[in-house]
Amino acid sequence: MEFIDKKFVSINNLMVKLRKKKCSSKNLLILFPHCIQHSACKQNVKNDLNECKRCGKCKIKDLIEFSEEYGVHISLATGGRIALQKVKSAEIHGVVAIACEKELRTGLMAAAPKTIFAVPNLRPHGYCKDTDVYMDEVKEAIEKFLK
Numbered sequence: 392m393e394f395i396d397k398k399f400v401s402i403n404n405l406m407v408k409l410r411k412k413k414c415s416s417k418n419l420l421i422l423f424p425h426c427i428q429h430s431a432c433k434q435n436v437k438n439d440l441n442e443c444k445r446c447g448k449c450k451i452k453d454l455i456e457f458s459e460e461y462g463v464h465i466s467l468a469t470g471g472r473i474a475l476q477k478v479k480s481a482e483i484h485g486v487v488a489i490a491c492e493k494e495l496r497t498g499l500m501a502a503a504p505k506t507i508f509a510v511p512n513l514r515p516h517g518y519c520k521d522t523d524v525y526m527d528e529v530k531e532a533i534e535k536f537l538k
């Protein structure tokens with residue numbers, strides 16, 4: 392199944408690239424999962440991203456700084472239904488979604504036809520704990536929508 396998830400994500404991204412969909416920063420959303428937060432961090436970022444102290448122990452700091460730099464929306468996906476509501480909202484025209492390939496595939500299917508560039512996360516400690524992401528890939532995905 393993992394192979395199918397990876398294929399689904401790469402075909403989706405190829406189609407997004409070919410479609411060359413553009414949107415303004417106010418209509419673009421960065422969506423990322425809670426498992427990216429450092430497991431020892433006590434900040435309640437699930438409730439409010441402003442709780443992040445930007446210590447740099449996880450990529451939440453970098454993601455927030457990207458959202459500020461580019462002026463795009465940012466949201467921590469706390470659950471499938473809430474994340475889907477945000478993605479499907481009329482003000483959002485494009486999404487840069489970070490997650491494991493399985494979550495990305497199910498999210499892409501549920502949110503279709505919304506244009507979503509999927510960035511698979513890194514899992515040096517396995518699934519759902521202290522996950523990571525290449526920020527260069529996030530930056531590239533944001534710029535594909537904005538340029």
Ligand code: SF4
Pocket residue numbers: 428429432433434436442443444445446447448449450451452
């Ligand atoms: S950057 Fe630091 S304060 Fe912010 S969520 Fe990560 S570990 Fe917590």
